[in-house]
Amino acid sequence: MHEDFERCVRAVQAKDARFDGWFFTGVVTTGIYCRPSCPAVPPKPRNMRFHPSAASAQQAGFRACKRCRPDTSPGSPEWNVRADVVARAMRLIGDGVVDREGVPGLASRLGYSVRQVERQLRAELGAGPLALARSQRAQTARLLIETSALPLGQVAFAAGFASIRTFNETVAQVFGMTPSALRERARGGAVQAQAGMLRLRLPFRQPLCPDNLFGHLAATAVPGVEEWREGAYRRTLRLPHGSGVVSLRPGPVYVDCLLWLSDLRDLSRAISRCRWLLDLDADPVAVDELLSGDEVLAPLVAKAPGRRVPRTVDPAEFAVRAVLGQQVSTAAARTHAGRLVEAFGEEVVDPQGGGLSRLFPSMEVLAGADLSGVLAMPAARRDSVSRLASVLASGEVVLDVGADWEAARAGLSVLPGVGPWTVESVAMRALGDPDAFLATDLGVRQAAEGLGLPVSAGALTARARAWRPWRAYAVQYLWATGDHAINRLPVD
Structure with missing residues (x-):
């Protein structure tokens, strides 16, 4: 976008926060760079230079504006x-x-x-x-x-x-x-956290509907690893240099983040993963504009705009949980995952005295573990969990934020016991593919039937072509038509 000079100038003159993170404005007369929504008086267009990243602006010799703090703007969608x-x-x-x-x-x-x-x-x-x-x-x-x-x-x-x-x-x-x-x-104005904790503000583009985002994470929370407490979603984190515990509380203009880390070198990774978890760098205006063009989805979008896709802080963890959740209820999936955690998860201390006690087991541990006495399910499904953990631990299948989406789909699809629902769930929530679509999901099919949409997977997929490239967000609006705990914020 930074190459469209006139469009960038209009965004700066309008102080349009929707474009924060899309580009940065270098001002040649002051030597600073700003976000588009900077509250200062906009410079003359001839003095503006547009950059696609903060790093580009810095390399061009500009320093960050002390007023709008462009380094803290949401990332580019x-x-x-x-x-x-x-x-x-x-x-x-x-x-x-x-x-x-x-x-x-x-x-x-x-x-x-x-x-x-x-x-x-x-x-x-x-x-x-x-x-x-x-x-x-x-x-x-x-x-x-x-x-x-x-x-x-x-x-x-x-x-x-x-x-x-x-x-x-x-x-x-x-x-x-x-x-x-x-x-x-x-x-003078810093908000102090308790000893050992860092309190941060995670910005996002408005609007943001917290109901399905935090509701989904709370409803599917694995005991010991995740919990909803006092209006916040809390969970343990496995990070490159150690462990962490994070508390995330929704707010009107930012998400309040309270973070504890065993090694501060993991700070930027922890923040990045929390933003990824909550899909905070999404462009809800673009998503909702396209989906509102469908006469069936338009009322759903108008009722609760800004739905995000609840993701994960650990793609491998989510893949295992997706296999555990195949063809069972949310409660049963939590139970299975909780047993894995209790048997194989590393112990951690909750710095706030809550209910967090363990990290989700690593893939290396699960690959070599005997699951027969832990998971009460058919042997074939236990074998699927073990095989999945093995290929993830070995790197045969790569699931991380930089993974090739189609290569990951192909690698998962050939594993025994891993079907289309699991593959698309992983693509949507672990890999972040905004066009992943769960055509066979029970909740999606029930919503489709209630809205007069086709119910069969093939017909519904064909109908959903009009929602591309935002079909993962369409899934959130379809799920929201049901009466399920994933669609509402918990009550403490």
Whole structure:
């Protein structure tokens, strides 16, 4: 979008928050870059320069606006709706792959050479993977500076910087202030969390309907791993350097996030996964505009606009839970998953004294586990769980935010006991494919029948072509026609 100069100018002049994250505006007379909705007086068009990423603006010599804080805007929805190499790379960079594995590791995951990845990212985003990762480290550093009491030296290494000197130089260049000045500036209005916790605000594009989003997560919560407590969804996190516990509470303009981590190097990954879980980088206006063009869906969209797709913080975990949930009730699926957790999950301490006690078992543990005395189900289904865990642990099938959607579908489809419903559920909620469609799902079929839509899988799939590329969101509106706990916020 950043190449459409006139459209970008109109968005800036209108201070349209819907375009936050789509592009960034560099102002040549001030040397700063802003989000489109910046409350300052818009600059003259001749002084505007548009960039596709914060990293691109930073490389061009602009520093972040202190008023609108463009580094905290929602991410571009482009990266979550596309399946090409640039979108996959951006999702992986957001999940910290460059920090952990370097650019060669990123390229290897994508199946391209380092040179090819560099070229494609620079062509579309104006910055290479190292610059994009550096921009993310700067944002993580700012969060730690402003929301924690950690010494600045610890902040530098927790944010992923190799040296304090690089940390100081990057923060000063990106934000136009030293780390100590940033902390001093934040002290006046910062919201303090309890000891050991970080309190963050996760922005999103409005509207957002929390009912099905948080309702689904709460209704399917696995005991010990997830819970709904005092108006918030809480769960444990398995992260690259350790474990974590997060509490997410819906609000009118942002999601309140209370986060505890055993290793602060996992902060950016934890935030990225929480945003992914809640689908916070979606563009609800574009989704609802298309779905409202269907006379059957239009009333459903008008009643509760802004439905998101409830996702997961761990794609492998969700795949196992999807197999456990085949042809059984939500309660039975929770019971099966809870038994796995009790038998094989690693113990954690809930820092808030709640009901969280374990991490979901790793695929390596499940692959070698004897499930016969744990899962009360047919032997064939237990074998399906074991086989799935084995191929995920070995890397034979890759399920992560940067996975190739069609390759993952193909890898899952050949596994015994994994049918179309499971494959599409994983594509929708674990891989984030916005066009995944559960034509055989009981709730979808019941909704279709009640709305006068075709009920057979083939006919309904044909009818749903008009909803592309947002069929996963159409599923949310169809599910919402039923009287099920997944469609409403729990009552404490």
